[in-house]
Amino acid sequence: MELEQVFLKMIRLRPGSCADRLVYADWLIDQGNPRGEFMHCQLQARRLPSGSPRRLDLEAQIHDLLLRHEADWLGPLLDAIGNWEWRAGLLDWVTVAADVFLANAARWLPALPLLGVQLRKVRPCVADLARCEQLAYLNGLYLGDNDLTDNDLDALLRSPHLKQVRSLFLQSNNLSVRGIRILAQTSNLPQLRHLCLGHNRIGDEGVTLLASSPQLGRLRALDLTLTGLGEEGVRALAGSPLLSRLRVLTIGMNQLPPGCLVALARVPAFAGLRVLGYEMNRPDDADVAALAGSSHAAGLRHLSLDCYQTLGDAGLMALAASPSLGQLRTLSVGSGSWGPAGATALGRSRTLTSLRLLRITPDEESGQVMKALLGLPLLRRLRRLDLGGSRIGKKGLAALASHPRSLHLSELELSWSPDMAADWEALLSKRLLTSLTTLSLTDPPPGSLGALLGPGRMPKLRRITLRGLPDLDDFQALLDNPLLARLYDLRIDLSFETAKQQGPEVLRRLFTVWSTPALRRLGLLWSLSAEEVRLLADAAVPPVLTELELGSFRMKAEGMAALADSPLVRQLHRLVLSNSSSQEVPGLEALADSPQVGSLLRVDIQNGHVPREVVPALRRRFGIRFAVGGRMWPRTISLGGWHRLLGDGED
Numbered sequence: 110m111e112l113e114q115v116f117l118k119m120i121r122l123r124p125g126s127c128a129d130r131l132v133y134a135d136w137l138i139d140q141g142n143p144r145g146e147f148m149h150c151q152l153q154a155r156r157l158p159s160g161s162p163r164r165l166d167l168e169a170q171i172h173d174l175l176l177r178h179e180a181d182w183l184g185p186l187l188d189a190i191g192n193w194e195w196r197a198g199l200l201d202w203v204t205v206a207a208d209v210f211l212a213n214a215a216r217w218l219p220a221l222p223l224l225g226v227q228l229r230k231v232r233p234c235v236a237d238l239a240r241c242e243q244l245a246y247l248n249g250l251y252l253g254d255n256d257l258t259d260n261d262l263d264a265l266l267r268s269p270h271l272k273q274v275r276s277l278f279l280q281s282n283n284l285s286v287r288g289i290r291i292l293a294q295t296s297n298l299p300q301l302r303h304l305c306l307g308h309n310r311i312g313d314e315g316v317t318l319l320a321s322s323p324q325l326g327r328l329r330a331l332d333l334t335l336t337g338l339g340e341e342g343v344r345a346l347a348g349s350p351l352l353s354r355l356r357v358l359t360i361g362m363n364q365l366p367p368g369c370l371v372a373l374a375r376v377p378a379f380a381g382l383r384v385l386g387y388e389m390n391r392p393d394d395a396d397v398a399a400l401a402g403s404s405h406a407a408g409l410r411h412l413s414l415d416c417y418q419t420l421g422d423a424g425l426m427a428l429a430a431s432p433s434l435g436q437l438r439t440l441s442v443g444s445g446s447w448g449p450a451g452a453t454a455l456g457r458s459r460t461l462t463s464l465r466l467l468r469i470t471p472d473e474e475s476g477q478v479m480k481a482l483l484g485l486p487l488l489r490r491l492r493r494l495d496l497g498g499s500r501i502g503k504k505g506l507a508a509l510a511s512h513p514r515s516l517h518l519s520e521l522e523l524s525w526s527p528d529m530a531a532d533w534e535a536l537l538s539k540r541l542l543t544s545l546t547t548l549s550l551t552d553p554p555p556g557s558l559g560a561l562l563g564p565g566r567m568p569k570l571r572r573i574t575l576r577g578l579p580d581l582d583d584f585q586a587l588l589d590n591p592l593l594a595r596l597y598d599l600r601i602d603l604s605f606e607t608a609k610q611q612g613p614e615v616l617r618r619l620f621t622v623w624s625t626p627a628l629r630r631l632g633l634l635w636s637l638s639a640e641e642v643r644l645l646a647d648a649a650v651p652p653v654l655t656e657l658e659l660g661s662f663r664m665k666a667e668g669m670a671a672l673a674d675s676p677l678v679r680q681l682h683r684l685v686l687s688n689s690s691s692q693e694v695p696g697l698e699a700l701a702d703s704p705q706v707g708s709l710l711r712v713d714i715q716n717g718h719v720p721r722e723v724v725p726a727l728r729r730r731f732g733i734r735f736a737v738g739g740r741m742w743p744r745t746i747s748l749g750g751w752h753r754l755l756g757d758g759e760d
Contacts, residue, residue: 148198191733225249359386415443425451456485559586646675669696
């Protein structure tokens with residue numbers, strides 16, 4: 110066995126070990142393989158907070174390495190897969206049709222650094238898949254959205270080649286209680302850690318079978334979102350040894366009545382949980398108070414209670430005063446019947462000392478709620494404040510500007526009213542946003558953009574989203590600022606009327622920023638005309654720009670032809686063409702025939718119609734790397750989006 114295969118075997122046996130990956134990375138560096146440096150960068154980046162300047166710098170380095178080497182690293186996979194993700198230096202998963210995987214598995218594995226597969230069109234070849242010996246090399250098997258039945262699952266779980274599978278995702282299939290009984294009794298998944306069963310109507314009986322299964326003794330993450338779970342199933346979970354072993358439990362969208370959260374939080378087995386996803390159920394303030402007061406909740410790091418109108422002031426007050434939630438890092442409470450009293454209690458909390466991300470949706474009409482949230486000590490500890498679409502208005506901005514100390518926010522979203530300029534200037538002049546790396550502005554007033562990047566005001570800013578422009582001179586003042594040389598991501602969204610009047614001039618002025626070496630991602634999100642696309646196609650773009658998103662509603666065939674024949678397309682790795690409607694996307698045959706698209710690894714058409722006669726040419730050129738309507742990502746559509754919050758080394 111070659112030495113590289115030895116390293117890969119070691120990692121597959123212990124996929125959560127950073128030490129094993131670092132040994133492999135060092136060996137790759139010794140061999141002169143740049144993927145070793147790539148592994149080091151990804152391993153370092155994931156230890157840092159999202160949005161931190163050091164992490165953004167590492168992500169830029171990762172981006173550059175992928176730009177130069179990704180096609181070579183994908184090797185024989187490139188023409189067979191439609192989607193993929195690099196994680197900690199290896200291919201965490203690829204999306205591939207089941208028959209294509211079966212035809213190539215012996216060639217791809219064990220030599221390639223591939224840990225998991227997301228399979229499509231599985232049903233016709235379930236029996237062949239069960240016999241595939243190469244399943245023994247996989248840590249992740251993602252089979253969601255395949256219309257699998259209980260019989261299909263039975264055939265698959267009879268396979269003796271699943272011994273190393275740690276993540277099994279079965280969301281959105283046609284499984285019933287019978288299928289869960291088969292799963293609960295199988296002995297062929299001894300290493301299973303992460304199980305996703307969301308969007309299968311298995312009900313309380315199915316959950317009870319899981320809770321009592323001796324075969325799931327190593328399970329650490331369980332997703333039961335929208336499964337018909339009720340009070341009986343919750344009691345079964347609360348009384349089972351399974352709960353004490355779980356670190357992630359997501360049981361949202363089951364409309365669980367009051368009392369269910371109490372039943373979980375009061376049992377000692379609850380103490381092992383790090384993540385609880387309880388969104389879109391119906392807990393009342395007494396439920397939340399029981400959770401906040403439970404000594405068994407001390408291990409929680411991430412908590413979602415986004416329950417619409419069932420959570421009131423008393424619930425927020427209980428969370429704010431909790432003696433047990435001092436380790437909580439992420440809290441989501443969404444909207445509710447609470448008001449300024451609850452928000453004030455949360456803002457003054459002296460116990461939520463580890464909280465870094467707060468998701469909360471105040472009533473947009475309630476300026477007192479916004480003031481309570483933004484003017485109090487809790488804000489100093491946050492890195493990100495997500496207001497769920499209720500963007501900070503005048504009162505919120507005034508509360509920010511009056512804050513007595515510097516803030517540690519890394520992400521901020523502001524929407525404007527005409528009388529906010531003075532508060533904005535006060536906020537900038539006090540230099541309260543020196544930690545900000547990501548800024549989103551909606552309808553900024555004249556003069557606001559030029560003031561953004563004054564000396565010492567936002568030295569760490571890397572990402573900007575502009576929804577609307579005040580005037581072209583102010584936009585030019587932003588572009589002329591030398592601090593934009595470090596900008597990583599720029600997105601501009603203009604209204605239809607503004608785009609018609611100013612779109613071409615915005616693009617002409619925008620190209621003065623292209624001298625920056627750092628711009629990797631550009632989004633021009635309005636409906637570009639053919640003239641604007643030609644301006645873009647003729648621009649001298651930075652060599653590191655590899656991701657481009659364009660509004661294509663008014664592009665027309667000649668605009669697409671100009672884009673397809675431009676040097677810009679030669680360097681892109683991903684092109685997104687988005688529409689606000691399902692109108693036909695013109696001129697795609699030019700993209701399929703262009704000699705310039707050698708580096709274009711992914712093409713996404715969002716909300717657009719692709720003419721049927723053009724599809725064969727696009728498929729020949731891009732294979733399934735061409736997608737209409739968006740792509741599916743296993744780790745973000747499953748486990749309620751919480752999977753990434755578990756450390757890779759944490760079982």
